[in-house]
Amino acid sequence: MPQDVARPQFECVGGSSCLDFINTVSRVTFHDGRLNTCHDVIRWAAGARLLRPTDRRRLTRLAARNRRSAQRELRALLRLRSLLHRLFVRLGEGKRLRPDDLSSFNMVLRAVLRRAELLARKGELTWSPEADADDLQGIRRLIVWDAARLLTSDRLGLVRRCANPTCGLVFLDESRRRNRRWCSMSDCGARAKAKRYYDRHRLSGRSVGKRRPRRR
Secondary structure, eight states: OOOGGGSOOOOOOSSSHHHHHHTTSOTTTSOOSSOOSHHHHHHHHHHTTSSOHHHHHHHHHHHHHOHHHHHHHHHHHHHHHHHHHHHHHHHHTTOOOOHHHHHHHHHHHHHHHTTOEEEEETTEEEEESOTTOOSTTHHHHHHHHHHHHHHTSTTGGGEEEOSSTTTOOEEEOOSTTSOOOSSOTTTHHHHHHHHHHHHHHHHTTOOTTOOOOOOO
C-alpha cells in the first residue's frame, strides 16, 4: 500500500469534524476524487482524530475483508457529504435550510440514534453514538452525530463560508471579533492580500515587483 505522503492531504480548518468532512470536496467543483475508497475515509477520520490508531487498524482490516460492504459505505458517506454540504453552506451564507434537506438529515439521524446510548464519564452522563461501533458504519455515525450536535448548539451561528467565491470551504468563526473571512490565512487569505496589493499598485500606475527609477 502506498505511503500516506504520496496521497492527497486533507484540510482541517472547519473547527468541527462534520465541517472538516464537508471540506474534503473540491474548492471549485464541490465534488472530487480525494475520497476514492473507504480506506481514504478511514485515513481522513484518523487525521481528524475521530479514530484512535487501534480503531484505524481495525477498520482498515475490516474494509479489506469486506470490499463490497466498504464500497456501499463509501457511497453512503459521499451522499452524506453532499447533504451536509447543502445544509451548512446555506447556513454559512445566512440562508434557511430547505425542508427536504432537513428531512433527509433526520432520516440519517434516526438510523444513528438506534446505536446511541447514555454513558457515565467522569461523573457526568453523556450521549454517545459509539456503542457497538465495530463495523464500517462507525465513521458515518460519528460524523452525523457531530453534525446533529452542531445544528442544535449555540455555535451554529458561527458557521461561515470562505469569502473566496471559488473556495467554498466552511468553518466555525471562533475568532475573538467574529470577523474571520477566510478558510485559512495561509491560503485564501494570502491570495486576497496579494490581489489587493496588486490592484492597489496597478491603479496607482506602478509596476508590481519593480522599483521606480530614481530622479536625478
